Amino acid sequence: MTSLHQQVLRTDLAGMPMEWIDYRDAARLYVLGQVAYACGDSLFELHGGVNALTRRRSRLEIHSIIATHAAHRTRERLHDAFAPPLSNRTLFQRDDHMCLYCGDRFPARQLSRDHVRPTSRGGRNVWTNVVTACLRCNHGKAGRTPEDAGMELLAVPFTPTQAEYIYLMGRHILADQMAFLSAHFPRSSPLRRRITRGPVG
Numbered sequence: 001m002t003s004l005h006q007q008v009l010r011t012d013l014a015g016m017p018m019e020w021i022d023y024r025d026a027a028r029l030y031v032l033g034q035v036a037y038a039c040g041d042s043l044f045e046l047h048g049g050v051n052a053l054t055r056r057r058s059r060l061e062i063h064s065i066i067a068t069h070a071a072h073r074t075r076e077r078l079h080d081a082f083a084p085p086l087s088n089r090t091l092f093q094r095d096d097h098m099c100l101y102c103g104d105r106f107p108a109r110q111l112s113r114d115h116v117r118p119t120s121r122g123g124r125n126v127w128t129n130v131v132t133a134c135l136r137c138n139h140g141k142a143g144r145t146p147e148d149a150g151m152e153l154l155a156v157p158f159t160p161t162q163a164e165y166i167y168l169m170g171r172h173i174l175a176d177q178m179a180f181l182s183a184h185f186p187r188s189s190p191l192r193r194r195i196t197r198g199p200v201g
Contacts, residue, residue: 004023005172006043006174007173008022008023008064008065009064009170010068011065011066013036016162017163017184018166023043023062026062031060034069035066039063039067039176040176041064042061042063045059045062084162088111088112091113091127091132092132094191096194100133100155100157101131101133101134101137112138113130113132113133114131116145116146116153117129117145118145128158161186164185166181167185
């Protein structure tokens with residue numbers, strides 16, 4: 001049985017992933033006639049009242065992926081200058097909860113956001129200048145660049161695309177949702193190699 005906490009992937013009419021919603025928001029979109037089409041597996045079957053004339057009970061089937069008519073700023077989001085919001089949760093997900101200095105993986109409480117070029121030296125708080133670092137490595141690097149601190153950066157920080165960001169925001173992504181999302185990843189996406197590891201938890 002599907003958990004009521006399972007997320008539904010919402011896309012625009014062109015199939016571009018836009019956001020995660022819960023079954024209540026999905027049901028509302030169905031009722032308002034905003035769902036253009038659905039794909040993926042059937043997640044929920046909701047039942048309503050009984051029609052007085054037909055004596056039939058209303059039924060609503062909600063799929064794992066729904067495309068909607070609702071207006072979105074799709075072009076703005078896909079513009080080259082667009083960068084998704086930066087948070088520690090999505091940053092740690094981008095870097096697979098690995099410290100990009102020592103190479104070990106840690107729970108979120110033992111990780112921090114490190115600015116490759118320190119803000120004290122003009123570094124910006126943007127995706128391409130931040131990496132996941134364990135508390136020990138971040139403290140050891142302090143306000144220096146990796147070169148000055150004699151620390152090797154294990155991967156180049158990058159800005160996720162819209163589809164990659166939706167992936168990073170997901171919780172318990174289903175196989176059909178993952179296949180749909182990954183089809184929108186750039187061929188050079190560093191996230192592609194993680195797909196075979198299973199769902200994002």
